[in-house]
Amino acid sequence: MDRIKTMKAAARPIRRATLHHSAVEELRAMILDGELPPGSRVPEVQLCEQLGISRTPLREALRVLSSEGLxxxxxxxxxxxxxxDANEIGAIFEVMDALERLAGTLACRNGSDAEFAKLDRMHGQLVTQHEAGERAAYFLTNRQIHAQIVAMARNPALEATYAGFAAKILRARSLANYDTGRWQESVDEHEGFMKAFRRRDAEEAGALLADHSRRTAVAVIQALRQPAEPEEGTAAGTEPANAG
Amino acid sequence: MDRIKTMKAAARPIRRATLHHSAVEELRAMILDGELPPGSRVPEVQLCEQLGISRTPLREALRVLSSEGLxxxxxxxxxxxxxxDANEIGAIFEVMDALERLAGTLACRNGSDAEFAKLDRMHGQLVTQHEAGERAAYFLTNRQIHAQIVAMARNPALEATYAGFAAKILRARSLANYDTGRWQESVDEHEGFMKAFRRRDAEEAGALLADHSRRTAVAVIQALRQPAEPEEGTAAGTEPANAG
DNA sequence: GATTATAATATTGTATACAATTTGGCACGA
DNA sequence: TCGTGCCAAATTGTATACAATATTATAATC
Structure with missing residues (x-):
């Protein structure tokens, strides 16, 4: 949540090390990776020796993650x-739709030509990865594209809020393990809003991004409401393989 | 931020007392009331004896408030x-516009008739207070109306995000001490979106709420960029007297 | 006199010890 | 057999003590 702020500070001296800050990032990663599954209890002492820290910084980290809703x-x-919770994810997506629309509109207004060129390159990469069937790479590029659009909006408040919701949605995705039917459709939608971006059509780009988000929501929630298929690999650390 | 969650839990036993939680609310109130002015340092030990607690819960509270951006x-x-920062407030308002629009749209879709009736009563109260020139009361009712609209949207994620931004905007308002020319205009805008609400016109209500938010943003930011007039009363604990 | 190096002070970061509350089990009784 | 009350263990909440870093003051040098 405060990653934005620290990035905004141009000259970050050498290190940014406090244990509780590292603990926040570590725990957040563990939660998003599914290493700490939803609903599981978080015994303090056990995590302390696992992270090699004392209870004090760990507890501070837990308060922060609670404030983030994780x-x-x-x-x-x-x-x-x-x-x-499927209902909560649905609510989050409702807000996310509005944020995506705003991001698309502002990106058209504030993005530089160089950034739009970069966005085009990323989109080309996305299409290539789709054609090659490289799901994990596609998924990563997909996230980077959306992050790039949000960055082009030049709005730190939007960026921070977006990142928070994106994290929760990511967690839902990896749990639901959805994807199959949606991949081609998602690529087509990307193609659509990219056309709007090339015309710098703010309204259209925003509308298409919101629609893209809404359709993703339907797919994710549907997958979430169905019993998740048992995974093949190890539970922890598997690359999420779903399409945006 | 987590007030929503605790409200969702139906049966909250009897008390909800941990020192760090109380400290969060206490400090947040102190910041929003201007008792702790922006930019002021927050020495831990001094606040500890002021609140009558130890450093541990205070530090946990500070981490939470940092995550909230206060x-x-x-x-x-x-x-x-x-x-x-005026730029930051501007960015926040950009997001707020989108949230207001979403809230208005969803409220039309999900609000009950009883809630709309209550909204109507609150609006009547607002108009009365405007005519009577009761600024502090007007300002409170104004906030309650917007909170009511957000509540009618039936979206906890929206509600929490909205509350966070509203807090920061409130702080900017009380600092800027703006209001005079905007009061009548604001009431007219309220009249406008209330008409849309009575027709349950989701699109129109959302659009008018977003517009209302945008116009408020212009007034607040303009006031924020001008040197704030010296206040008459005591600095801490004065009721903010600006119009929405 | 200005500037830099150095040491003393103060404040924050972390670890540990103690207090309070919940949870689980067990005995007792209906 | 089920329910209630009580006690013990475990875990969380808080306070305090210690360590590390930054700030300020002082002094030495140019």
Whole structure:
């Protein structure tokens, strides 16, 4: 959440090391990777020795993650990784649609030509990866494209809010393990809003991005409501292989 | 930020008391009331004895407020109350416009007749308070109306995000001490979107709310860029008297 | 006199010890 | 057999003590 702010500070001296800050990033990664599954309890002492730190910075990290909505704190009863609820994800997507639209509109207004050129290159890469069937790479490029669009909006508040919701949605995606039917459709939608971007059509780009988000929401929530298929590989650390 | 979540939990036993949680609310109120002015340093020990708690819960509270963007943490250099930057407020309002639009649209779709009736009563109260020149009361009712609209949207994610931004905007408002020319205009805009609400016209209501937010943004930012007039009363605890 | 190096002070970051609350089990009784 | 009350263990919440870093003051040098 405060990653934006630190990036904005141009001269970050040498290191940015406080244990609780590292703990936040570490725990957030563990939650997003599914290493700490939703609903699982988070015993403090166990995590402490696992991370090699004391309880004090760990607890500070848990408070931050609670504020981000990734864990829930129950007084005197410990912390649990926030469960992924289909209704909540639906609500998040409703807001996300509006944010995507705003990002698209502002990106047209504020993005530089160099950035639009870069966006075009990324889109080309996306198409290539789709044709080659490289799902993991496609998925990563997809996220980078959307992040690039948000960055082009030149709005730190939007960027931070977007990042928070994107994280929760990412978690839902990797859980739902959805994708198959949606891949081709998603690429087509990307093609659509890229055309609008090339014309710098702010309204159209925003509308298409919002629509893209809405359709993604339908697919994710549908997959989320169905029993998740058992994964083949190891549970922790598997690359999410779903299409945006 | 997590107020929503706790409200969602139907049966909250009896008390909800942890010192760090109380400290968060206390500090947040102090910041929003201007008791801790933007840019001021936040020495831990001093606040500890002021709140009658130890450093541990206070520090946890500071981490949460940092995650909310109300304070900035500089490693080994202490915490400062986040300064109110006109550019940042402008960015926040850009997002707020989109959220207001979304709230208006969803409220039309999901609000109950009883809620719309209540909204109507609140609006009547607003008009009365405007005519009577009761600024502080008007300002409170104004906030309650917008909160009511957001609540009618039935979207916890929207509600939480909205609350976070509203807090920062509130802080900017009380600092800028703007209002005079905008009061009548604001009431007229309220009248406008209330008409749309009575027709349950989701698109129109959302559009008018977004426009209302945008116009408020212009007034606030303009006031923020001008040197704030010296206040008459005491600096801390004065009721903000600006119009929405 | 200005500037830089150095040391003293103060403040923050972390670890550990203690207090409070919840949870699970067990005995007791209906 | 089920329910209630109580006790013990475990875990969380808080306070304090210690370590590390930054800030300020002082002094030495140019």
């Amino acid at each position: 864990v829930e704190l129950r007084p005197h009863r410990g912390a649990v990784v926030a469960p992924v | 304070v900035e943490l500089r490693p080994h250099r202490g915490a400062v109350v986040a300064p109110v």
